[in-house]
Amino acid sequence: MVGKVLAERYEIIEKIAEGGMARVYRGRDIVLKRTVAVKILKDQMTGDAAFIRRFEREAQSAAALSHPHIVNIYDVGEQDGIHFMVMEYVEGDNLKDYIRRKGRLPVHEAVKITRQIAEALDQAHAAGVVHRDIKPQNILFSRTGKVKVTDFGIAIAGDGATVTVGDEIIGSVQYISPEQARGELAGKQSDLYSLGIVLYEMVTGKVPFSGENPVAVAMKHIQEKIVPPRQLVPGLPKALEQIILKTVQKDIAERYGTAGELLEDLFYAEEKIPRVTKPNNTSHSDYSDDEDDDHILRPSFNDGSGKKQSFLARRWKTIFKIILFLVFIGGLYSGGIYIFNNLLLSPPEVAIPDVQGMSQNDAARVLGEEGLMPSTDVVYVYDDQISVGTVVKTDPPEGRMVRENREVTLYVSQGPEYVIIPDLTGRTEREAEIIIADLELTMSAVREHHEEIEKGKIFRQVPGESFPASRGEEVVVYVSEGRGSFELADLIGYSERGAVDYLKGNDLNPIIRYQFTVGASGHVVKQEPEPGSEVFPEQSIELIVGE
Secondary structure, three states, rough: OOOEOOOOEEEEEEEEEEEEOEEEEEEOOOOEEEEEEEEEEOOHHOOOHHHHHEEEEHHHHEEEOOOOOOOOOOEEEEEEEEEEEEEEEOOOOOHHHHHHHOOOOOHHHHHHHHHHHOOOOOOHHHHOOOOOOOHHHHHEEOOOEEEEEEOOOOOOOOOOOOOOOOOOOOOOOOOOHHHHHHOOOOOOOHHHHHHHHHHHHHOOOOOOOOOOHHHHHHHHHHHOOOOOEEEEEEEEOOHHHHHHHOOOOHHHHHHHHHHHHHHHHHHHHHOOOOOOOOOOOOOOEEEEEEEOOOOOOOOOOOOOHHHHHHHHHHHHHHHHHHHHHHHHHHHHHHHHHHHHHHHHHOOOEEEEOOOOOOHHHHHHHHHOOOOEOOOOEEEEEOOOOOOOOOEEEEOOOOOEEEEEEOOEEEEEEOOEEEEOOOOOOEHHHHHHHHHHHOOEEEEEEEEEOOOOOOOOOEEEEOOOOOOOEOOOOEEEEEHHHHHHHHEOOOOOOHHHHHHHHHHOOOOEEEEEEEEEOOOOOEEEEEEEOOOOOOEOOOOOEEEEEOO
């Protein structure tokens, strides 16, 4: 796919991500001369009309949205059986990687990120679009730090039409709402529940529910209450804990009604929480806390005396003067640094060279020859196409003009990221679908009759248990349709009870009729169908019994 040009306009440069149904590439819009992201439906999906409709629905629902915190959709099309969507290219990290790197986030940063996500959802919900898969992996950061919500891949339009695969639960089970876990229709408040789980993870560094498998985690979303975040982070402001607990209520009626209501409390909490300048892994003493206030969300500030208001007014005047002074000093300092760096020194600019595919040492040498400094902090990443130990990309990226002596970070390949396929035999298709989706693999089902395995249970899988697979690969499961056709035994001469036991033991339905027959009382004298006939489970068999 790399090097191909779609619609005579979009050149495919490199693969940057892969999901269950599509791959995402970095591309270039030849007409507008800008970098774009191109999402391409996988080959195994293109023969399925339902998947095609889902892919097109994603494009239509997302393209209708326009908001600074939502990834823009530029174009959608099809060429030579390749279904593609062209999107805004967001170069920064996703929120999941950011949380993994930092452990847990400072409260003000977590609230700021949540507020931007809520603003995006408020806009989407107003347009009648429900995301259905809010999770940190779908929250991206631009190079300036702005939050961008992406992947409205399983969205529901306001007319109630659901886009799923086989009506099964799709999405990350760690962030799924109780109603989605039950297989019910998801609504706007389902997005808010998932956002509450994301906020919980940001301030505590962990998700509230874990288990041996995705099914167990989904059941916890339905049945168990989360551990209040202040038990994990004792100094967490009560205002923020109240927001989280309200957002993740099991009962939809007890959650926020809209993203706008959540935003109001987030704005209030942001003003109430003092800023912290200590390192990220702080103790409870880093946060002030009002233990006596049981009604923290948006209280009235008017106590009737006016004293509290006048005190606040004096305090804000003092703070405002300090801010003005700091801004003035900061401006002088920044101006001086700018003049020194840009007017006096004026180092020449150089272009970041193309070092993709080189060894780390060779890439460092080339950067040095261009007057650039390779960073000592090398980032190791998984990549399905670039061989182990070679450079995947640089930061800043290839071709960007930078000052000489600029530090450049190398991203070095660790090879493909593998997941170990679990044993799915004996499970239902629904259970397997949840497990496979959580591993970011895809699944297809083949239904066959089986003499011994209960109908609806998986009896075989390809690849088998413990096979290492890269993300996005397909697992084929074979689901039992129960016993197939078989030859009917000769029951003539059997006792009535013996014949009935045989039929029921083979999932056949006996119909008994009695007929006077000399010397054959209580025994089968005739059967329909005849002995040796091909029959199927649940078929009715007529027995004539002598009396």
